[in-house]
Amino acid sequence: MILEDWGWSAHFEREYAPWKGEQRLPARIIRGEKNYYRVVSPAGELTVRFSGKIRHTAGGRPDLPVVGDWVVVEPQSQQRGTIVALLGRKSSFSRNLPGHRKGKEQRSEEQVIAANVDLVLIVSGLDQDFNLRRIERYLTLVSSSGADAVVLLNKTDLHPDPHTCLGEVEAIAGTTPVLLCMAHDEAQLEPLQQHLQPGRTVALLGSSGVGKSTIANGLLGHHRQKVGAVSSSDGKGRHTTSHRELFLLPNGSILMDNPGMRELHLWGESEDLAESFAEIDALAQQCRFRNCQHLKEPDCAVQKAAQTGDLDSARLDSYHKLKGELNALNRNRK
Numbered sequence: 293m294i295l296e297d298w299g300w301s302a303h304f305e306r307e308y309a310p311w312k313g314e315q316r317l318p319a320r321i322i323r324g325e326k327n328y329y330r331v332v333s334p335a336g337e338l339t340v341r342f343s344g345k346i347r348h349t350a351g352g353r354p355d356l357p358v359v360g361d362w363v364v365v366e367p368q369s370q371q372r373g374t375i376v377a378l379l380g381r382k383s384s385f386s387r388n389l390p391g392h393r394k395g396k397e398q399r400s401e402e403q404v405i406a407a408n409v410d411l412v413l414i415v416s417g418l419d420q421d422f423n424l425r426r427i428e429r430y431l432t433l434v435s436s437s438g439a440d441a442v443v444l445l446n447k448t449d450l451h452p453d454p455h456t457c458l459g460e461v462e463a464i465a466g467t468t469p470v471l472l473c474m475a476h477d478e479a480q481l482e483p484l485q486q487h488l489q490p491g492r493t494v495a496l497l498g499s500s501g502v503g504k505s506t507i508a509n510g511l512l513g514h515h516r517q518k519v520g521a522v523s524s525s526d527g528k529g530r531h532t533t534s535h536r537e538l539f540l541l542p543n544g545s546i547l548m549d550n551p552g553m554r555e556l557h558l559w560g561e562s563e564d565l566a567e568s569f570a571e572i573d574a575l576a577q578q579c580r581f582r583n584c585q586h587l588k589e590p591d592c593a594v595q596k597a598a599q600t601g602d603l604d605s606a607r608l609d610s611y612h613k614l615k616g617e618l619n620a621l622n623r624n625r626k
């Protein structure tokens with residue numbers, strides 16, 4: 293196995309330097325099971341657990357390895373090993389794991405979903421799944437993560453006018469590319485290729501049933517991932533994919549298929565909205581107050597644009613909602 297094929301770079305070389313040793317191999321986590329991980333390493337694919345020490349010294353959940361992480365492994369046999377260190381991440385994306393209460397206080401906990409992802413393909417189906425507000429939420433999540441994004445509007449065959457949807461998404465996506473496709477037809481995945489460079493880690497994200505695994509199979513060129521029909525009553529997927537997993541694509545990029553997201557609570561800073569709501573950020577420069585919240589302040593350029601229709605008021609509502617969520621998160625952060 294060549295490390296670079298799996299996304300190894302100068303960043304990880306530096307992270308690995310203090311650990312370097314014959315019995316300490318760099319390895320990338322390609323799949324996580326309940327009690328063990330599968331990694332690729334110069335000694336081949338191994339099943340590994342992490343040492344009690346890592347569990348003990350990990351400050352909390354975010355410090356435990358996830359799929360996409362580079363780790364240091366001590367092999368015990370040809371098939372097994374132990375993770376002795378987690379190498380510093382280049383990027384990670386996290387969500388807020390709500391529901392932790394301490395007394396009356398709502399506590400927020402960071403759950404790292406995946407690490408070292410360079411590009412996120414935000415997949416949305418052009419069936420009942422299509423929802424601009426959800427796409428805004430995904431775009432905000434990705435801008436907090438340090439990864440790039442492409443929005444992929446799948447199932448064009450199920451919509452009478454996919455190009456209208458494309459225009460609507462382009463209007464909220466800023467500089468993020470937006471593509472249309474019908475995943476069953478591999479030829480329609482061709483425009484994606486320009487975003488899939490060798491060594492680049494690309495993750496498919498989206499609700500259950502939008503076609504992530506169908507796209508993964510199309511890019512892999514064979515039926516590797518199980519695909520499941522959506523419910524005929526509400527069009528929702530049935531959570532067919534249950535594990536995150538990394539695959540090497542024929543074109544050299546590294547693809548991560550993911551389980552469908554049920555709830556997506558943001559983890560990030562309210563400043564992250566400046567990227568996913570760039571036009572509101574630009575308007576805000578004209579507000580009278582520097583810290584204008586664009587609610588009831590006088591001479592608010594954002595409010596004014598919403599009144600004249602230059603800014604879609606649903607978009608502004610969405611901005612306020614996500615900002616409220618991020619502010620609450622940062623009040624309750626552990």
Ligand SMILES: Nc1nc2c(ncn2[C@@H]2O[C@H](COP(=O)(O)OP(=O)(O)OP(=O)(O)O)[C@@H](O)[C@H]2O)c(=O)[nH]1
Binds near residue numbers: 474499504521
């Ligand atoms: N009509 C149509 N159906 C599609 C298209 N792409 C995928 N599907 C179907 O949508 C259903 C769900 O596809 P999957 O690939 O399993 O969806 P997923 O996003 O991986 O779902 P989870 O693994 O549950 O998160 C399957 O029945 C696919 O055949 C498409 O472009 N058009």
Ligand SMILES: [Mg+2]
Binds near residue numbers: 504518
């Ligand atoms: Mg799937």
Ligand SMILES: [Zn+2]
Binds near residue numbers: 576584587591593
């Ligand atoms: Zn304002």
